[in-house]
Amino acid sequence: MNILERADKLYKLVEIVGGRIESRKKLHKLVYLLQEVREDFDQDFVYLHYGVFSHTLASDLGFSVEHGLLHEVKEMPTGGYVITVASEEGFLSEDIDLGHLEIVSKLSTESPRFLEVLSTIVYLHTNGYRKTELKTKLKALKSELLTGDTAGKAYEFARELFQVDV
Numbered sequence: 315m316n317i318l319e320r321a322d323k324l325y326k327l328v329e330i331v332g333g334r335i336e337s338r339k340k341l342h343k344l345v346y347l348l349q350e351v352r353e354d355f356d357q358d359f360v361y362l363h364y365g366v367f368s369h370t371l372a373s374d375l376g377f378s379v380e381h382g383l384l385h386e387v388k389e390m391p392t393g394g395y396v397i398t399v400a401s402e403e404g405f406l407s408e409d410i411d412l413g414h415l416e417i418v419s420k421l422s423t424e425s426p427r428f429l430e431v432l433s434t435i436v437y438l439h440t441n442g443y444r445k446t447e448l449k450t451k452l453k454a455l456k457s458e459l460l461t462g463d464t465a466g467k468a469y470e471f472a473r474e475l476f477q478v479d480v
Contacts, residue, residue, distance in 0.1 A: 315356035320370075321378045322404035323355055328384060330415070331422035333399040341375065341397060342367055343429035344421055350436050350476055353414050359437075365430045365456075366437050381405075417475055431459050431468040439478040448480055 315323075327344065328335055335341050345355050346366040357368040375397070378384040385400035421429065434456055438448050453460060472478035 315354065317374060317377055318405045320356055320374045321381070321383055324371075324374060324378055325383050325399065325401070325404045327418070328397055329399050330418055335397045335422075337426045338372070338375070338395050338397070339364055340426040340429055342371060343426065343433040344418075345371055346433050347421055347429070347436060347476075348414060348418065350440065351414050351417055361434075361437060366433050420471075420475070427459055428464060428468065431456055431464055432471050435468055435472045435480065436476050436478060439472070439476070439480075445480060 324341075324345075327341075327348075331344075335344070342359075343366065345357055345368065346359050349355055349357060349359075355371070357371045357374075359366045359368045361367070375384065375386070379386045379400075383401050383405065385398045386395050387398070389396050421432075424432075431452070434452060435448065438451055443451050452465070469478075469480045472480055
């Protein structure tokens with residue numbers, strides 16, 4: 315997939331979720347989770363302090379903003395970036411079919427913090443962690459985010475949407 319195709323795919327994702335994604339962090343988590351259900355965004359992810367991150371996705375977002383496809387604004391007082399659709403259409407003339415609309419709809423309404431926990435669970439599972447070991451590692455990595463029912467809800471989503479046995 316070339317950069318124009320990846321940029322169009324990002325545009326389509328932002329468009330489908332109502333034309334707005336509330337942070338770069340949320341964008342990274344959404345794309346990672348969608349790739350885990352076999353939606354091709356052609357992004358490579360690594361695990362950093364805030365969870366899964368893609369250098370190519372960051373670059374593709376920059377390209378999309380620079381070329382007027384998406385718009386990115388720093389919101390005050392949070393200081394976070396909001397990503398919105400800036401163009402009437404993507405770069406390529408063909409319509410891009412973004413599958414898994416039910417999962418996109420369900421995930422897009424969740425907070426970036428929740429998606430950080432969920433994507434960490436899926437990442438750990440993908441990398442061989444199971445049940446107790448996965449929960450122990452998650453607590454070590456994300457204890458500050460595991461408040462209230464966040465963990466329970468994230469485990470439920472992981473089982474339901476990603477077939478993660480936790």
